[in-house]
Ligand SMILES: Nc1ncnc2c1ncn2[C@@H]1O[C@H](COP(=O)(O)OP(=O)(O)OP(=O)(O)O)[C@@H](O)[C@H]1O
């Protein structure tokens with residue numbers, strides 16, 4: 001579902017964020033991407049939703065070489081890839097419901113699809129009843145649930161989350177992770193970049209570790225740090 005082939009990413013200022021990254025994520029997989037600050041996690045995430053294109057190498061999502069997408073087909077891609085950030089990025093002047101509906105409309109969902117899917121999505125993320133609240137009226141965990149609702153309302157093939165629990169307390173973070181597991185259980189491939197050691201260690205899922213732009217570890221049922229022999 002997500003394939004990186006020998007990807008290098010150098011930013012315009014000359015900083016190389018990824019070097020020779022080759023990674024294969026199967027449909028329906030769940031994985032964590034970990035590594036120290038500056039290791040390249042966010043860069044890897046941005047390449048998946050084509051916020052960046054690699055300096056060299058290839059990124060494929062669902063068999064499509066993202067570098068070959070014409071500008072007109074990028075919205076099509078966005079419909080199939082949900083994205084969640086540490087700082088939620090909700091529109092402050094729209095209600096929770098409108099935040100989700102607006103994003104669906106932006107990728108061409110019909111009014112009928114929207115009125116059917118938004119309530120079901122609020123139910124799934126545990127926010128039924130909060131549809132009319134503005135982001136400023138919601139807790140951080142609730143705002144992240146709205147952001148998740150927005151990311152999954154179109155039933156994306158892939159969900160990428162860049163430190164989605166970075167601003168949340170441990171209990172709320174566990175709730176968000178459970179939700180990501182549930183979304184994954186329903187068939188969406190989920191990639192989560194994180195510093196949350198306790199979450200990663202308790203989950204025993206696939207862990208890909210980056211260090212200075214290179215993949216230094218890729219373990220099924222892994223831990224945040226390499227286990228020493
Ligand atoms: N827009 C940019 N322009 C230039 N360099 C950048 C840019 N964004 C990131 N970098 C550099 O690329 C490298 C990787 O950054 P990236 O944000 O991917 O790391 P990260 O693993 O997400 O770190 P953190 O855990 O702090 O979020 C760093 O050296 C960073 O300074």
Ligand SMILES: [Mg+2]
Nearest residue numbers: 041042043162
């Ligand atoms: Mg980052």
